[in-house]
Amino acid sequence: MRKFIWPVLVSITLCAVSACSLRSTKTVLTGSMAPGFTGLGTMDIEQFELSAFSYREGASAPTGKSAKGGCGCN
Amino acid sequence: MRVQLKHWMVRIILIAVMFQHVLGQDSLQTQGNRLNQSDITLLLSYYDQDGDQSAVTGGTGTEKLKVYSVKYGYRRAVSPHTALHLDLGIDVISSASTDHIDFNMSSASKKDGHETIAVGFSRKGPRAPVEYGVKLNGSLESDYLSRGIDIWMNRRQELTTYGFQFKMFFADLRWGWLNKPYLKPSHLIYPAELRDTAWFDSAHRSSYNLFFLYQRALAPDLSIGIYPAMILQRGLLSTPFHRVYFAGVQRPAVERLPKRRRSASLSIRVNKQFANSGVLRSLYQVYLDNFGMVSHTLQCALPLRLSPRIVISPSARIFHQSASEYFAPFNTHVAGTQFYTSDHDLSRFWSTNVGLQISMRRRPTDRATGVWSTPAFSIRYAYYRRTGGLHAHVLTTLFRWDREDLFIKRVKPTP
Numbered sequence: 001m002r003k004f005i006w007p008v009l010v011s012i013t014l015c016a017v018s019a020c021s022l023r024s025t026k027t028v029l030t031g032s033m034a035p036g037f038t039g040l041g042t043m044d045i046e047q048f049e050l051s052a053f054s055y056r057e058g059a060s061a062p063t064g065k066s067a068k069g070g071c072g073c074n
Numbered sequence: 075m076r077v078q079l080k081h082w083m084v085r086i087i088l089i090a091v092m093f094q095h096v097l098g099q100d101s102l103q104t105q106g107n108r109l110n111q112s113d114i115t116l117l118l119s120y121y122d123q124d125g126d127q128s129a130v131t132g133g134t135g136t137e138k139l140k141v142y143s144v145k146y147g148y149r150r151a152v153s154p155h156t157a158l159h160l161d162l163g164i165d166v167i168s169s170a171s172t173d174h175i176d177f178n179m180s181s182a183s184k185k186d187g188h189e190t191i192a193v194g195f196s197r198k199g200p201r202a203p204v205e206y207g208v209k210l211n212g213s214l215e216s217d218y219l220s221r222g223i224d225i226w227m228n229r230r231q232e233l234t235t236y237g238f239q240f241k242m243f244f245a246d247l248r249w250g251w252l253n254k255p256y257l258k259p260s261h262l263i264y265p266a267e268l269r270d271t272a273w274f275d276s277a278h279r280s281s282y283n284l285f286f287l288y289q290r291a292l293a294p295d296l297s298i299g300i301y302p303a304m305i306l307q308r309g310l311l312s313t314p315f316h317r318v319y320f321a322g323v324q325r326p327a328v329e330r331l332p333k334r335r336r337s338a339s340l341s342i343r344v345n346k347q348f349a350n351s352g353v354l355r356s357l358y359q360v361y362l363d364n365f366g367m368v369s370h371t372l373q374c375a376l377p378l379r380l381s382p383r384i385v386i387s388p389s390a391r392i393f394h395q396s397a398s399e400y401f402a403p404f405n406t407h408v409a410g411t412q413f414y415t416s417d418h419d420l421s422r423f424w425s426t427n428v429g430l431q432i433s434m435r436r437r438p439t440d441r442a443t444g445v446w447s448t449p450a451f452s453i454r455y456a457y458y459r460r461t462g463g464l465h466a467h468v469l470t471t472l473f474r475w476d477r478e479d480l481f482i483k484r485v486k487p488t489p
Contacts, residue, residue, distance in 0.1 A: 043115045043147045043161075045431065045452050045472045046375070046389075052121050052141075052468050053427055053458045058420040059337075059361050059369035059395040 108154030109443070113476040115147040125464035128171035130265075132317040132326055133404035133416030137464060138170035151479045155198045159209060163190035175315045176266035187252060188215045194224070203230045216252040217263055220245040233291045241283040247310055248277045262314040264328055273328040279309035289343075299343035307335040318416050320409040329415045331400060337363035351379040365420065366399035377431075382438070387431040389456075397422040418462055429456030436476075443480045449473045 054060035125137035145163040152158055165188035172186070194209030206227040213220040221244050228237025250260030262277050282305070289299040316329035339361040346354045359371040375389035398420040400413040407414045431454040436447045451473055458466040 043117050043145060043472065045117065045454050045470055048117060048119065048145070049429065049454060049456050049468055049470055050391075052119070053425075053456070053466065054393075056123075056419050056460070056464065056466075057369070057393060057395060057425065058365075058398065058417070059363065059367035060371070060393065 108481055109478050110151035110154050110157065110481065111149075111476055112151045112157070112479055113147075113149045113474060114446075115145075116473045117143070117145040117147075117470065118472075119143040119145075119468060119470040121466065121468045123464065123466035125462070127418040127462055127464065128174070129313065129316040129329065129415070129417035129419070130171045130174050132319040133418060135174060136170045140168045142166045149196075151481075154481045155200050157196050159192070159194045159196065159207070161190070161192040161209075161211075164188070172315070175263060186216050188213070190214075192224075196226075204228070205230075214251055217249040218245050218247045219251055219259070228287060235287065235289040237287045239283075239285045239287070241281075241285075243279075243281040243283075245279045245281075245309075246277055247279060247314065264314055265317050265326070268317075268326065268328055273330075274310055274312070274314060276310050276333075279307065279311065282306045295347040297345045299341075299345075301341040301343070303339045303341070305335075305337045309333060311335055312415070313417070316415065316417055318407055318414050319405045320407045320414075321405055323409050327414070329417065330413050331415060332365070332413055335363060335365060337361065353377050361395075367395055367397070367420065369393065369395035377433075383435045385433045385435075387433065389427075389429045389431070391427040393425045393427075393460075395423060418464070421462070423461045425458065425460035427456055427458045429454060431455075436474075443478045446475045446477045449475050 119142070121139070121141040121143070123137060123139040126135065127133055128135040128137045143163065143165045145161070147162075148160045150158045150160075167186045167188060169186070190211065190213045192209050192211035194207055196205060196207030198205050204227065206225075208226075209224040211222045211224060213222075222242055224239070224241045226237070226239045228235055246259050248259035248261055249263045250256030250258055259277070262274060264271075264273060283303070284305075285301065285303045287299070287301055289297060291297045311333065312329045312331045314328055317326040318329050319326045339359055341357055341359040343355070343357045345356075348354065353376075355375045355377070357371070357373040359369075359373075361367070361369040361371075371391065371393045373389070373391040375387055377385050377387040379385050398415070400415050401418075401420045402408075402414065402416060403418075403421070404416055407416070431452060433452040434450065436450045452471065454468075454470045454472075456468050458464075458468070
C-alpha cells in the first residue's frame with residue numbers, strides 16, 4: 001500500500017503548485033464544505049460517498065463510525 | 075434482495091408523493107414579492123465491500139457486505155425566506171459477517187434494512203445575510219433506533235462565511251424494532267455462544283457533535299476554509315456482537331470499550347480556480363480522541379468543465395490513523411485488561427480512495443418560474459482500499475430538479 005502513497009502525494013503536490021501558478025479572473029468557487037458540516041442544504045454526492053467509506057475508519061471525524069449511533073455493518 | 079429493494083422503493087416514493095401533495099398547495103399568500111427555490115433530489119447507490127478482518131468473528135473472517143441505498147430529499151419553498159425539508163432514505167443491507175453472530179449461515183442476521191427520515195425548516199433573514207435551520211431526524215434498523223436534532227446557522231458576508239452546526243443523536247441499541255413478534259426494543263444481540271451473560275447494563279448511546287465553519291475568499295480565484303469540530307459520545311460505545319479472543323483462552327468475550335469518548339478535529343480547505351474551467355479543491359484534516367487515536371487526511375478533487383453543461387471531477391483521498399490503545403488483533407489480547415477490541419476499524423492503517431464523477435447540469439433555458447427544471451445528473455464511482463485488505467466499490471447516481479417559486483405580495487383593494 002505504501003508504494004502508492006508517495007506517487008499520489010507527489011501528484012497532488014504537483015497539481016496544487018501548477019494550479020496556484022495559473023492566473024484567473026473568475027470568482028473562486030467555495031466547493032464542498034468540510035466533512036460533517038452539512039448544513040440543511042440538498043444532498044451532496046461526495047458527502048454521501050465519503051460517509052460510506054469513512055464509516056470504516058474509527059478516527060475519521062466527524063463522519064466516522066458510530067458518530068450517529070448504531071452498530072453498523074461489518 | 076431485489077424484491078425487498080423494490081418493496082422499499084415503492085414505499086419511499088408513496089411517502090414522497092404524499093408529502094409533495096400536502097405542501098404543493100398554492101402559497102402565494104406569503105408576504106414579499108420575491109423568489110425562493112424548491113428542489114427535489116433522488117440518490118441511488120450501490121456499495122460492495124470485501125475483506126478478511128471482521129470484528130464479529132474477533133478480527134478475522136469475512137467482511138463481505140453489500141448495501142443498496144435510495145435517498146430522497148425535498149426542499150419546498152413556502153415563503154420568500156423559508157423552506158421546509160423532508161429527507162427519506164432506505165438502505166437494504168446484506169452482510170456476510172453479521173451472519174456469523176450465530177452459527178446459522180444465511181440466517182436473519184444476514185439481511186437488514188435501515189430507514190431514515192428527517193424533517194425540518196430553514197430560513198434566510200429578510201435583511202441580514204443569515205441562514206439558519208432546524209431538522210429532526212430518526213433512523214431505524216433491526217438493532218437500533220436513533221433519534222436526533224440538527225441545528226444549523228451561518229452568516230455570509232461579502233468575502234467571509236462563518237457558522238456552526240450542532241447535531242445530537244440518541245440511540246437505543248436493542249434488537250427487535252423490525253422483527254416479529256417483537257416489533258419493539260427487546261434485548262441486545264450478543265454472539266450466540268455468549269448469550270448466557272448480560273455483558274452490559276445499558277443499551278443507550280448519545281452523541282453530541284459541534285462543528286464550526288469559517289470560509290474566506292483571499293482573492294477572486296482563491297479561498298480558504300477552517301472547520302474545527304468536537305464530538306462527545308456517551309453510553310454503550312461497544313458493539314455487543316463483536317467478539318474478542320484472548321491469548322490462551324478458548325472462550326471469547328464481547329468487545330468492551332469505555333463509556334465516554336471525546337474527539338476533536340480540525341480541517342483546512344484551500345480552493346483554487348484556474349484556467350477558467352477548473353477548480354482545485356484540497357482538504358487536510360487532523361483528528362484525535364481519548365481512545366488514543368490520531369488520524370491525518372489529505373483529500374483533493376479537480377473538477378474540470380468540459381462544456382457549459384458537463385463537468386468531470388477526478389478525486390483522491392489518503393488517510394492514516396494510529397491504533398486505539400484498546401485494540402489488539404485476533405487472539406492476542408491479554409486476559410484481565412479492562413477494555414479490549416479486535417475491531418480493525420480501530421487499528422493502525424493507511425487507506426486510499428480514488429474516484430471519478432461526471433456531472434451534467436440542467437439546460438440553462440429551464441428557468442421559467444414555477445416550473446420544474448429538467449434534471450441535473452451526476453454519476454460517481456469510487457474505489458477504496460486500506461491496509462489489511464479491506465476494499466470497497468461504490469457507484470452513486472444523483473438526480474436533482476429545481477424550481478423557482480415566485481411569491482407575490484397581495485395588495486389590499488382600496489375602498
